[in-house]
Amino acid sequence: MRVFVADVGIISATGAGVENNLCRLLDMQHGLNGKSSYLDADTDYYVGRVALSNEELRDMFGIKTKLSRTSLLSLHAVNECLKNFHPNCRMGFISGTTTGGMDKSESFCNQYLTDPKNARISDVVYHTCGSATASIASYLPKLNYISTISTACSSATNAIILGAQKIKYGQLDAVIAGGSDSLCRFTLDGFRSLLILDNDRCKPLDLNRAGLNLGEGAGYLLLVSEDFAVKHGISPLCELKSYANVNDAFHATALSDEGDGPYLAMKQTLAKANLSTEKVDYINLHGTGTVNNDLAESAAILKLFGETYPPLSSTKAYTGHTLGASGGIEAVFSVLAIKEQKVFPNLNFTTPMDSGIIPVLKPKTQKVKYVLSNSFGFGGNCSSLLFADIQIITN
Amino acid sequence: MKTQIYIHSSSCISAQHTFANPAWHDNVLKPENNIYKCVEPDYTNIIDSAFIRRMNRLQKFGLSTAISSLQRVNKAIDAVIFATGRGCIDSTCKFLERMFNREGLPVNPAVFIQSTHNTIAAQTAIYLKSKAYNTTITDNQLPFELALDNALICLHDNDFENILLGACDEITPQLLDILDRISKFGKPEIYGEGGACFILSTDSTDSIAEIKYFNSVPADEAAATVGILSAEYAVDYIFTAGKRKYAEDIPHIRYTDYFGNFPTSAACGFWLAVDCLNSRNPAISRAGNILLVAENRQGAAFVTAVGK
Numbered sequence: 001m002r003v004f005v006a007d008v009g010i011i012s013a014t015g016a017g018v019e020n021n022l023c024r025l026l027d028m029q030h031g032l033n034g035k036s037s038y039l040d041a042d043t044d045y046y047v048g049r050v051a052l053s054n055e056e057l058r059d060m061f062g063i064k065t066k067l068s069r070t071s072l073l074s075l076h077a078v079n080e081c082l083k084n085f086h087p088n089c090r091m092g093f094i095s096g097t098t099t100g101g102m103d104k105s106e107s108f109c110n111q112y113l114t115d116p117k118n119a120r121i122s123d124v125v126y127h128t129c130g131s132a133t134a135s136i137a138s139y140l141p142k143l144n145y146i147s148t149i150s151t152a153c154s155s156a157t158n159a160i161i162l163g164a165q166k167i168k169y170g171q172l173d174a175v176i177a178g179g180s181d182s183l184c185r186f187t188l189d190g191f192r193s194l195l196i197l198d199n200d201r202c203k204p205l206d207l208n209r210a211g212l213n214l215g216e217g218a219g220y221l222l223l224v225s226e227d228f229a230v231k232h233g234i235s236p237l238c239e240l241k242s243y244a245n246v247n248d249a250f251h252a253t254a255l256s257d258e259g260d261g262p263y264l265a266m267k268q269t270l271a272k273a274n275l276s277t278e279k280v281d282y283i284n285l286h287g288t289g290t291v292n293n294d295l296a297e298s299a300a301i302l303k304l305f306g307e308t309y310p311p312l313s314s315t316k317a318y319t320g321h322t323l324g325a326s327g328g329i330e331a332v333f334s335v336l337a338i339k340e341q342k343v344f345p346n347l348n349f350t351t352p353m354d355s356g357i358i359p360v361l362k363p364k365t366q367k368v369k370y371v372l373s374n375s376f377g378f379g380g381n382c383s384s385l386l387f388a389d390i391q392i393i394t395n
Numbered sequence: 396m397k398t399q400i401y402i403h404s405s406s407c408i409s410a411q412h413t414f415a416n417p418a419w420h421d422n423v424l425k426p427e428n429n430i431y432k433c434v435e436p437d438y439t440n441i442i443d444s445a446f447i448r449r450m451n452r453l454q455k456f457g458l459s460t461a462i463s464s465l466q467r468v469n470k471a472i473d474a475v476i477f478a479t480g481r482g483c484i485d486s487t488c489k490f491l492e493r494m495f496n497r498e499g500l501p502v503n504p505a506v507f508i509q510s511t512h513n514t515i516a517a518q519t520a521i522y523l524k525s526k527a528y529n530t531t532i533t534d535n536q537l538p539f540e541l542a543l544d545n546a547l548i549c550l551h552d553n554d555f556e557n558i559l560l561g562a563c564d565e566i567t568p569q570l571l572d573i574l575d576r577i578s579k580f581g582k583p584e585i586y587g588e589g590g591a592c593f594i595l596s597t598d599s600t601d602s603i604a605e606i607k608y609f610n611s612v613p614a615d616e617a618a619a620t621v622g623i624l625s626a627e628y629a630v631d632y633i634f635t636a637g638k639r640k641y642a643e644d645i646p647h648i649r650y651t652d653y654f655g656n657f658p659t660s661a662a663c664g665f666w667l668a669v670d671c672l673n674s675r676n677p678a679i680s681r682a683g684n685i686l687l688v689a690e691n692r693q694g695a696a697f698v699t700a701v702g703k
Contacts, residue, residue: 098511109491112569121576128481129512130534137693145611146693147541148533150482150512158530165548189494190507247475247520247529252449252508264526272554378508379517381529 002226003164004236008332009080012217012319013048025344026363039185048215048320068101069182070132077218089173092145095133096155096179098324101126103184152377157327161243173228178220178328202289204314207351212288215320219328238338241388244268248380259300261382269384280310282343286374287314298356313346313359327375334373401602406463407666409589409654420676431587431655456563457515460592470557474528478542478562480658482512539662540697562662563590587655591662608700617696631682
C-alpha cells in the first residue's frame with residue numbers, strides 16, 4: 001500500500017502555519033530573534049522561540065487545563081494538518097518528542113527542591129513524553145492508535161516512519177505523524193554543558209560553524225493510504241516514497257567522522273525506493289551547525305552522491321534546532337519543496353569546510369520530484385525520508 | 396490479528412530473582428512498604444566494565460536483559476526496539492537538581508546525555524555494534540504493548556527477521572514521593588520497577604514460544620475477544636496488570652502481584668507468561684496457551700495470545 005501526504009501543519013520560530021513559514025524561507029528571514037534569558041538561565045543564547053504564548057495557544061483551542069507547551073504547540077500544528085480532513089476512518093496519532101512536559105516539571109522541581117510540600121503536584125502530572133501526546137488526544141477526532149516516539153533529534157522522523165508502516169500494512173487509514181518540542185531550561189543547560197551551542201546565530205555547513213541554536217515548534221504530516229485517498233477524492237501533496245531508520249552505533253552524542261549512520265540511512269532509503277542518486281532533486285539536511293554533525297553529514301553525502309550531489313540546505317538557521325520536532329518541521333519543508341517546486345536556501349554560510357558540501361544560498365525554482373530529508377540524533381539514531389511528486393489522483 | 400511470530404529467548408530483571416534463574420519461584424519475595432525494588436544481578440558479570448562506568452541504572456536493566464536474551468540465540472538482529480514509560484528518571488532528576496543548584500559553570504553533561512529516553516536502545520546498539528533499525532516507544536500506560544506492536548509491524552516487512560524487543564522503568568525516592576502525592580487522588584498501589592527483553596523472529600526453529608494473536612480492540616470488546624480466542628485455543632490463564640477479569644472460567648493471574656505496578660510491568664508479565672510455558676513454576680502449573688490483556692484509561696485494550 002502506497003503512503004501519501006494529504007496535508008501538513010507547522011508552527012516554529014519562523015511563524016505559525018504553513019504560509020508564514022514558506023514566506024520566511026523564501027524571503028531568507030530567520031526566526032532566531034529570541035534570547036534564552038526568559039528561561040531563567042544565566043546566559044543569553046539565541047533561541048528560536050514561537051511567538052505565541054501559552055495563554056494565546058490555550059485561548060485558541062478553548063483549553064482550560066495548563067497543558068505543557070509541547071502539547072500546545074503540537075495541537076496547533078495538528079489542527080492545521082486536519083483543517084480540510086473530515087472523513088471517519090481508522091486514524092492514528094504518532095508523535096515524537098524529547099522534552100514532553102519538562103517546562104512544567106521545571107517549575108515544579110525548582111519549588112520542590114526548596115519546599116517540597118508546597119510544590120504544585122499539578123505541574124508535574126504532564127511530565128512524561130507520553131503525556132504530551134495523550135493529553136491533546138481529547139481535542140482531536142476519534143483516534144484508534146496513539147503512540148509516542150522518543151529517539152532524541154530523530155523522534156519526529158521515526159514517528160513518521162512508524163505511521164507509514166502502519167498504513168503500508170493496512171492497519172490504519174490515516175496517521176497524523178510528526179513531532180513537537182518546546183524550549184526549556186533543561187535542554188538549554190544540557191546542550192550548553194555539551195559545549196555545542198553557538199553564541200551567535202548558527203552557521204550550518206560553514207567552516208567556522210560553532211554549534212547549534214535551540215528552537216521550539218511542531219511539524220506534522222497527515223499520512224493517508226492510497227486506497228483511502230482514492231476513495232475520498234483526496235489530492236495528495238506528494239508520496240512518502242521510502243524511509244530508513246538505522247543506528248550509527250558509534251558514540252552516545254557524536255556521529256562517526258565518516259558518517260556511517262547518515263550514509264546508511266540515505267543509502268537504504270534510496271535502495272528501498274529503487275532510486276538512483278542522480279534522481280534526488282533536493283536534500284533537506286539535518287545540518288545542526290555543530291562541528292561533528294555537519295562534518296559527518298557532509299562526508300556521508302559525498303560518499304553516497306559523489307561530487308555531483310544535488311542541491312541541499314539546512315533550514316536550522318531559520319527555526320533553530322527543534323530537537324524531537326525537527327524531523328516533522330523539516331518533513332513539512334520537504335513536502336513544500338515539492339509543492340512549490342522550489343529549494344530553500346541555507347543561511348549564514350560564507351566559507352566552505354575543507355572538501356565539504358556547499359549548500360544552496362538563494363531560493364531557487366527548479367524541478368523538484370524527489371526530496372530526501374535527514375534527521376540524526378544523540379544515541380546514533382539516524383533516519384531519512386524520501387518524498388516524491390506524484391500525478392494528482394482523483395476518483 | 397493472527398500472527399506467527401516466535402519468541403526465541405527472554406530475560407527479566409525484576410523484584411523477584413528472575414535474572415538468569417529458572418528456579419526464581421522457589422523464593423518469591425514480597426513487597427516492602429508497598430514497594431517492589433529490583434533484585435539486581437552483579438552487572439560486572441554481564442557487561443564490559445568500561446561500559447558500566449558510563450551507564451545509569453535503567454541502561455543497566457536494558458543492556459543486561461538484552462545481552463542475556465542474546466546468549467541463547469545466534470542471530471543477526473534487524474531491529475532494536477525499547478519501551479519505557481518514564482525513561483531515565485534518576486538521571487533526569489539529577490540533572491534538574493544540579494541545574495537549579497549550580498552557580499555559574501555549566502553542569503557535567505553525563506547525566507544530561509543519560510537522561511534521554513533513547514539512551515537505553517542507543518547504548519544497546521553501541522554495545523552490540525548494531526546499525527539496525529533502532530527506536531524507543533514511550534507511553535504512560537501501555538509502552539510495552541505499543542513497542543510490541545511496532546516490532547510486529549516491522550516483522551511484516553521482508554527486511555526484518557529477528558528483533559530485539561526490550562522494556563524497562565525504574566523507581567527513585569523522588570518519584571515515589573511524587574507518585575504518593577498523585578495517588579492521593581486515586582487508589583494507592585504497589586509500586587514496582589524492572590525490565591525484560593525478548594528476541595522475536597519469523598523463524599520457528601528452536602523457538603521457546605509463539606505469539607499466536609495480537610490486536611488492539613476497544614476495552615469494552617476485550618471480553619468478547621477473549622471469548623473468541625478461548626474458543627479457538629485451549630487457554631490456561633489470563634494475565635493482566637489490574638483486577639479486571641475477562642472470563643469467569645479461566646484462571647486469572649495478576650503479574651503485578653509479583654513485580655508491582657509500573658508503566659512497562661507488562662514486559663515482566665510477558666516474560667512470566669513465556670516462563671510459565673517453559674518451566675515448572677509451582678504457583679502456576681505448566682500452561683499451553685496464555686492470554687495477556689492490557690487496557691488503558693482511554694478505553695483501548697491490547698490482547699495477546701502466547702503459546703508453545
